Amino acid sequence: MGTGGFQLMIRSTLMAAFVVHCLLVRPGLVAADHTHFVKLFDGSALHGQMASLDPRNGLVWEHRNAMEPLRFPFPALGSIRFNPTQRWRGDRQSQCRFRFTNGDEIYGQIKAMNETSIHMETWFGGDLHAEREKVQSIAFLQNGYRVLYEGPNAMNEWVRGKNPNGWQYQDGVLSVSDRGVIGRDMGIEDSASLAFDLSWEGTFQLTVTMHAETLDRYDYSKGAYVFFLSPQFVSFQRIQPGAGVMTLGQVRLTNLVSRTKARFDLRTHREKAAFALLADDELIGTWRDSRGFVAKGNGVSFSSQVSRSTFSLSEILVTEWDGMFESDFEVDAEQESDGLLLINRDQPLGKVRDIQEGKLNFNLRNQVDVKIPLDRIKQIQLHQAESQDERFDEDEIRVMISGGGSLSFVLSQWTDSVVEGMSRTFGPVRFDAESIRQVELNLEKHRLEHLAAQEDPEDVWDFETEGP
Secondary structure: OOHHHHHHHHHHHHHHHHHHHHHHOOOOOOOOOOOEEEEEOOOOEEEEEEEEEEOOOEEEEEOOOOOOOEEEOHHHEEEEEOOOOOOOOOOOOOOEEEEEOOOOEEEEEEEEEOOOEEEEEEOOOEEEEEEHHHEEEEEEOOOOOOEEEEEOOOHHHOEEOOOOOOOEEEOOEEEEOOOEEEEEEOOOOOEEEEEEEEEEEOOOOEEEEEEEOOOOOOOOOOOEEEEEEOOOEEEEEEEEOOOEEEEEEEEEOOOOOOOOEEEEEEEEEOOOOEEEEEEOOEEEEEEEOOOOOOOOOOEEEEEEOOOOOEEEEEEEEEEOOOOOOHHHOOOOHHHOOEEEEEOOOOOOEEEEEEEEOOEEEEEEOOOEEEEEEHHHEEEEEOOOOOOOOOOOOOOEEEEEEOOOOEEEEEEEEEOOOEEEEEEOOOEEEEEEHHHEEEEEOOHHHHHHHHHHHOOOOOOOOOOOOOOO
C-alpha cells in the first residue's frame, strides 16, 4: 500500500472511531459491558472489547453498536486499558524488585545469577532469564511484596462525603471540580505505600489522610496522619485524639508550578513511626513521629480543599512498605564496581560473581571472595559497562502488569488469552493476557514527546523539612 493509501486508511478509521466516540464516550452513556478502553495517539478514545492486536494487522476492536469489528493501524494507537476486575495474583513470595536499564520493572523471586544472566521466577510469566547487562538493580523486600489495592475501578468501591458535586469516576480516573471527600478501607495494617498519578488544571489543594478510621469527612476524634499537597508545598500533620493537630514538617516544591501532572508516593511505617513523600520517584521529605505511631485506622481518604479546582487521580496502587529506600544507595559509575546495600547499612563495593542456593558470591574490592546470605542483602546495584540505547523499535510495546511492574518487548501477537513477543532483556516472552492491566504503544513517539516537553534539566526539587 502506498503512503497516500495508508494515510487515507488511517483517516477513515479515525473518523469512524470519532463518530462512535461522540456517541459513547460521554458520562452517563457508557454501557456496563464496555470493559476495555483504547486511546489513539491523537487523543481520541473509545470503549469496547479488544479481539486481537499485532503490528501487521493492527488492533481489531469490537463494539456492540458496530456492525463489524473496527480496525486501527498500529501507528495510530496510544494505549489500551483492560478490564479493571483483573487482579494481581502474586503473593509474598515475590520478594524482589528488578529494575532494568530500559525503565522496566518487575517483581518476582531470584533463582540464580552468573556472569552473563539472571534467572528469576514471576507470577505472570513463570521463569524468565534476563541478560545481566540489562539489569540495573535488584531490591530485596524484607516482608515480600503485597498489593493491598489497585484502581480506581468503580465509584461503588468508595465512600463519598455529603457534597453531591464532589468526586466522580470514569474510565479508571477519579476526578473532582469542587470541595469533596472520598475514602476507602485499604486494609492497611502496619505499613503502606500509597502511589497515585495526580493531574490538575490551574492549581489544586489535595488532602490525603492515611490510616483513617472515618472515610467520608474529617474526624479530629480519631488518630490519623495527613499529607496536604499543593503545587507550592506539602505539609505533613499528625491528628491525635485529645492533642489536636500538630504539623510535623513541611516541604517546599519549586518545579510543580508550571506543570499539570506528577506521580506521588506517600509512605508510612508503624514500627519505625516513619513517614516519607516521593514525587516522580524523587525522595522529597522524610519524617518521624517522636510520640510513636498514633493512628489505628486501615483506610485512606482524599479531600479537595478548593471550590472550582479541577484535578484527577488515577493509577492508584497501595502496597506494604518495609521502611527503606532504594534512593539511599547509589554507586558512582566511574568506580566500575557492583555495589551492595546490606541490612546493617554497610555498602561494600566489588564484583557480584554469582548467586547460588540462597547465597551471593561477592569479590570484595578485587581482593577476597565472600559468600553472603541473601537475607542479609537489601539491594544489589550492578555496574553498567556502557550506556544503553534508549530508543524503542516501532513495534515495541510496554505492558503494565497487574499489581505493579512493566515489561517492554516487540509484539508478535496478542489474543484474548496469550501475549507473545521478543524482549531485548529476556528474549522470547509468552504469558497470560489476563495478567496485564494496560498496554502502551508507539513508545518512541511517546519518548520524543516527553523529551520535547521536559522542563529545564537544571530545574530540581527544592525542599525543606521541619519537625522532631
